[in-house]
Amino acid sequence: MEHTVAGCRAREILDRIGDKWSLQVIAVLGERTKRFTELKREIDGISQRMLTVTLRGLERDGIATRTVYPVVPPRVEYSLTPMGATLMDAASTLVVWAERHLEEIDAARTDYDARQNDVRDEDGRR
Amino acid sequence: MEHTVAGCRAREILDRIGDKWSLQVIAVLGERTKRFTELKREIDGISQRMLTVTLRGLERDGIATRTVYPVVPPRVEYSLTPMGATLMDAASTLVVWAERHLEEIDAARTDYDARQNDVRDEDGRR
DNA sequence: CGGCATCCCCTCGGATACTG
DNA sequence: CAGTATCCGAGGGGATGCCG
Numbered sequence: 001m002e003h004t005v006a007g008c009r010a011r012e013i014l015d016r017i018g019d020k021w022s023l024q025v026i027a028v029l030g031e032r033t034k035r036f037t038e039l040k041r042e043i044d045g046i047s048q049r050m051l052t053v054t055l056r057g058l059e060r061d062g063i064a065t066r067t068v069y070p071v072v073p074p075r076v077e078y079s080l081t082p083m084g085a086t087l088m089d090a091a092s093t094l095v096v097w098a099e100r101h102l103e104e105i106d107a108a109r110t111d112y113d114a115r116q117n118d119v120r121d122e123d124g125r126r
Numbered sequence: 127m128e129h130t131v132a133g134c135r136a137r138e139i140l141d142r143i144g145d146k147w148s149l150q151v152i153a154v155l156g157e158r159t160k161r162f163t164e165l166k167r168e169i170d171g172i173s174q175r176m177l178t179v180t181l182r183g184l185e186r187d188g189i190a191t192r193t194v195y196p197v198v199p200p201r202v203e204y205s206l207t208p209m210g211a212t213l214m215d216a217a218s219t220l221v222v223w224a225e226r227h228l229e230e231i232d233a234a235r236t237d238y239d240a241r242q243n244d245v246r247d248e249d250g251r252r
Numbered sequence: 253c254g255g256c257a258t259c260c261c262c263t264c265g266g267a268t269a270c271t272g
Numbered sequence: 273c274a275g276t277a278t279c280c281g282a283g284g285g286g287a288t289g290c291c292g
Contacts, residue, residue, distance in 0.1 A: 010149055010217075013224040016231075018144030020285075023136055036254055047286055052255065062234025073253045074292085083227060090223035091136075097216035098139040101209060105142075108188025146265070162274055173266060178275065199273045200272085 016061055021046055021054045023091060026080065029064060030088045033079035063087055139213075142187055147172055147180045149217060152206065155190060156214045159205035189213060 017023050021043070028034065028042050040051050055078060058064035063084035069075040080088065143149050147169070154160065154168050166177050181204060184190035189210040195201040206214065 009228055010221040010224050012228060013220060014144055018140055023140060060235055060238040061231045076254060083230060087223060090219050093216050093219035094139060095136040097213060098136050102135055102138060104209060105187045109186055112186040176265060
């Protein structure tokens with residue numbers, strides 16, 4: 001069988017890291033173990049709620065661990081599991097691709113959009 | 127700076143291939159140039175609308191091309207651009223990772239869910 | 253500090269019907 | 273054959289407020 005890419009199963013990881021925040025959380029956690037507030041501070045624009053939701057998902061999937069220290073004030077630390085680290089490596093391939101091609105993609109978009117406008121102009125604007 | 131993984135820009139590719147269908151379309155197109163109906167037939171469960179929407183997106187980003195042959199009945203062919211092919215390669219890293227770890231993830235989930243139920247049992251079910 | 257609960261909007265995507 | 277147009281429900285995710 002062996003599809004080189006993206007049979008039905010491939011969607012399942014995208015369901016996990018393809019959401020708005022997972023990959024960024026994984027990336028930041030990849031640096032080292034971090035506390036909740038650290039993560040929140042370092043991931044620009046994430047809400048408290050979504051950070052919690054995302055972390056729970058990663059924890060559930062065995063990608064991150066959550067360690068609670070029973071002190072006051074509460075101290076909770078998150079880190080990647082070994083599997084999480086391998087996921088980060090795998091994802092980095094895509095990230096590298098992104099960095100290499102984002103300009104090209106932006107150019108393609110601009111081009112495409114411009115051509116769409118041309119077409120709309122030709123047949124008399126509505 | 128050089129984040130190894132997933133700075134802000136990484137999200138941008140996930141916005142492109144992280145949706146429900148893009149990766150599968152890319153994968154099928156990776157085999158060879160295909161017609162609209164072929165794609166629809168080979169991608170299980172995709173609706174006509176979402177195939178169109180997805181293809182438009184890929185075309186706009188310079189990942190796929192659309193070629194119309196002015197004949198009746200209409201004949202439209204889609205294929206990957208060179209850039210699209212490199213994206214497929216990059217994505218395959220993740221797919222391989224997925225295949226290798228899906229079982230482990232499923233196990234982690236089952237575990238996690240079981241532990242959640244235990245906790246809820248302990249403090250008197252509501 | 254590190255959450256959970258609630259409200260609510262908005263986008264994604266499915267179903268269906270119509271066209272060149 | 274290869275679309276476009278419209279409607280609609282589900283859920284992702286932001287804002288806010290309360291809690292141990």
